[in-house]
Amino acid sequence: MRASLIQIAVDEGESVESRRRRMASLVRGQAGTDLVVLPELWTTGAFAYEEFGSEAEPLEGPTYEAMAKAASDAGVWLHAGSIPERTPEGPLYNTSLVFSPSGDLAAAYRKIHRFGFDKGEAVLMGAGAELVTVRLPETVLGVATCYDLRFPELFRGLVDLGAEVFVLPAGWPERRRAHWTLLAQARAVENQAFVLACGTAGTHAGVPQAGHSIVVDPWGEVLAEAGPDEEILTVDFDPTKVTTTRNQFPALKDRMLGLQPPRRQPDR
Numbered sequence: 001m002r003a004s005l006i007q008i009a010v011d012e013g014e015s016v017e018s019r020r021r022r023m024a025s026l027v028r029g030q031a032g033t034d035l036v037v038l039p040e041l042w043t044t045g046a047f048a049y050e051e052f053g054s055e056a057e058p059l060e061g062p063t064y065e066a067m068a069k070a071a072s073d074a075g076v077w078l079h080a081g082s083i084p085e086r087t088p089e090g091p092l093y094n095t096s097l098v099f100s101p102s103g104d105l106a107a108a109y110r111k112i113h114r115f116g117f118d119k120g121e122a123v124l125m126g127a128g129a130e131l132v133t134v135r136l137p138e139t140v141l142g143v144a145t146c147y148d149l150r151f152p153e154l155f156r157g158l159v160d161l162g163a164e165v166f167v168l169p170a171g172w173p174e175r176r177r178a179h180w181t182l183l184a185q186a187r188a189v190e191n192q193a194f195v196l197a198c199g200t201a202g203t204h205a206g207v208p209q210a211g212h213s214i215v216v217d218p219w220g221e222v223l224a225e226a227g228p229d230e231e232i233l234t235v236d237f238d239p240t241k242v243t244t245t246r247n248q249f250p251a252l253k254d255r256m257l258g259l260q261p262p263r264r265q266p267d268r
């Protein structure tokens with residue numbers, strides 16, 4: 001399979017509309033690739049909290065329309081990164097969209113772990129509650145977003161649903177780039193799965209972005225890594241390596257489920 005991760009720069013100097021047009025054209029340029037992956041919240045920037053409300057769109061809004069068309073023009077599976085989704089019932093969500101090569105929506109995933117502790121996304125957006133996988137002809141994708149990378153139990157849940165390739169759009173800050181690389185490799189090794197993690201470049205809301213989108217194989221080896229600037233990272237990988245790795249080193253079969261807390265010792 002061939003995958004392309006489009007690490008676009010999200011800078012304040014460019015309007016959302018211009019970046020959306022530019023992204024659609026970059027996706028159209030990926031014809032011949034099987035799977036294209038975009039970053040988290042690339043219309044506004046993941047740290048542009050003040051833009052979330054004004055730039056939020058319904059699920060089938062302008063980004064959906066532009067990306068559905070770009071996927072079908074290029075004939076690719078497109079993980080279109082995420083949008084700030086406005087819902088009729090009120091809350092915003094950080095929602096990822098996955099399109100099939102005919103431009104149909106194959107899946108939508110609302111980010112489960114919101115970043116910011118007591119501010120930013122954590123207070124402005126609602127939490128998703130459902131794990132999402134997408135079946136491609138060659139493999140099964142497991143979908144997660146940015147801060148989710150810090151929560152291994154989410155990825156185990158995706159493995160239990162059959163995921164072999166984790167696709168993770170992000171807007172990871174430069175300040176914690178070492179964690180990004182380490183956690184991407186950890187999620188790959190512990191789950192014996194591919195990790196395709198696509199971040200942004202540039203600086204928005206005063207937060208320099210890490211870039212360094214990365215593709216890791218089920219043995220934890222880095223197949224490709226971008227630099228800090230805008231870049232399209234293209235990689236060829238063999239999804240059957242997941243089954244081979246899981247058969248040759250069957251650590252997942254040794255999982256001990258349902259571990260109990262320690263029994264209380266009697267007082268002496």
Ligand SMILES: O=C(O)CCC(=O)C(=O)O
Nearest residue numbers: 046115146147171172176
């Ligand atoms: O976990 C981190 O260090 C970064 C997470 C983040 O930036 C996000 O989820 O938007």
